[in-house]
Amino acid sequence: MEGIILKAISGFYYVDGGDGVLVACRGRGSSAIRGSPPLVGDKVIFTPLDNGAGILDEILPRRNEFQRPAVANIDQLVVIASGAIPVTDPFLIDRVVSIAEGRNCQPVICINKCDLDAAEELYQTYRAAGFPTLRVSAETGEGLEELSGAIAGKVSAFTGNSGVGKSSILNALEPSFRLQVGEVSDKLGRGRHTTRHVELFRLRSGAIVADTPGFSSFDTEEIELRRPEELQYTFREFAPYLEQCRFTGCSHVKEKGCAVLAAVKAGEIAPSRHASYVRLYQQAKEVPEWERK
Ligand SMILES: Nc1nc2c(ncn2[C@@H]2O[C@H](COP(=O)(O)OP(=O)(O)OP(=O)(O)O)[C@@H](O)[C@H]2O)c(=O)[nH]1
Numbered sequence: 001m002e003g004i005i006l007k008a009i010s011g012f013y014y015v016d017g018g019d020g021v022l023v024a025c026r027g028r029g030s031s032a033i034r035g036s037p038p039l040v041g042d043k044v045i046f047t048p049l050d051n052g053a054g055i056l057d058e059i060l061p062r063r064n065e066f067q068r069p070a071v072a073n074i075d076q077l078v079v080i081a082s083g084a085i086p087v088t089d090p091f092l093i094d095r096v097v098s099i100a101e102g103r104n105c106q107p108v109i110c111i112n113k114c115d116l117d118a119a120e121e122l123y124q125t126y127r128a129a130g131f132p133t134l135r136v137s138a139e140t141g142e143g144l145e146e147l148s149g150a151i152a153g154k155v156s157a158f159t160g161n162s163g164v165g166k167s168s169i170l171n172a173l174e175p176s177f178r179l180q181v182g183e184v185s186d187k188l189g190r191g192r193h194t195t196r197h198v199e200l201f202r203l204r205s206g207a208i209v210a211d212t213p214g215f216s217s218f219d220t221e222e223i224e225l226r227r228p229e230e231l232q233y234t235f236r237e238f239a240p241y242l243e244q245c246r247f248t249g250c251s252h253v254k255e256k257g258c259a260v261l262a263a264v265k266a267g268e269i270a271p272s273r274h275a276s277y278v279r280l281y282q283q284a285k286e287v288p289e290w291e292r293k
């Protein structure tokens with residue numbers, strides 16, 4: 001049978017075969033199958049046993065894989081932002097969007113607190129760049145149906161800066177989450193750098209959401225060891241211009257005859273997106289070659 005690992009606890013992998021029943025599986029032989037241990041999110045072939053437990057036979061090829069938390073096959077990363085307090089720095093959005101794009105994971109931009117501020121500039125920036133972009137309010141419920149639609153039938157993880165309303169949104173989508181909602185200062189004791197355990201949670205709507213219990217956010221602060229020259233491909237709206245720069249190997253930072261810079265000047269690429277690219281490019285250049293895989 002085919003299924004998906006929703007959680008892993010002490011050597012057991014809880015596999016959902018699609019009927020909502022979780023089968024506690026052990027790996028066949030050792031728990032490492034094909035050299036790599038199973039991850040939450042893995043699509044697997046398993047054999048149910050008579051006693052209700054099961055055996056994991058095979059891990060199917062992964063779409064992507066994250067280390068912190070350790071999870072595979074995230075279809076989309078829902079980046080929650082806000083134009084009200086706290087105002088989201090576009091660089092934070094662009095950083096996680098770039099990571100998602102580099103991992104074959106669809107970014108969805110979701111601007112919360114639209115009851116307080118419509119965040120017109122953020123909204124237009126990400127729409128124009130070609131991302132699914134939504135406006136919601138966890139407070140009034142506006143846009144939540146659209147968000148439900150955007151996550152239906154997919155495996156999604158939510159991320160966003162502290163206080164933008166991730167817990168509030170997840171609670172509004174699924175009251176049984178009962179995540180703690182509060183002022184930023186109430187939550188500082190949680191230890192941001194402790195190891196995060198992750199589970200996938202099937203909402204009543206059928207959507208699957210990555211949940212890091214006790215935390216509302218999916219942590220993407222992984223060290224990125226991406227080469228600077230690969231970064232351009234993680235800014236999707238640059239694509240039409242990349243072949244048109246005067247010099248091959250153009251870094252699109254300040255070269256003469258750069259088609260990306262010309263597009264920024266012409267208003268076709270948002271200056272904030274390009275500024276984030278330059279910042280990430282400079283960071284990537286500082287990583288010494290020997291540290292890269
Ligand atoms: N006006 C308004 N307030 C909101 C909305 N969503 C959340 N809030 C408030 O914003 C504050 C922070 O919300 P949380 O849901 O705790 O934010 P979070 O992103 O989970 O925060 P962290 O757990 O620190 O990452 C709370 O006081 C919420 O009541 C919204 O749509 N409109």
Ligand SMILES: [Zn+2]
Nearest residue numbers: 245250252258
């Ligand atoms: Zn260029």
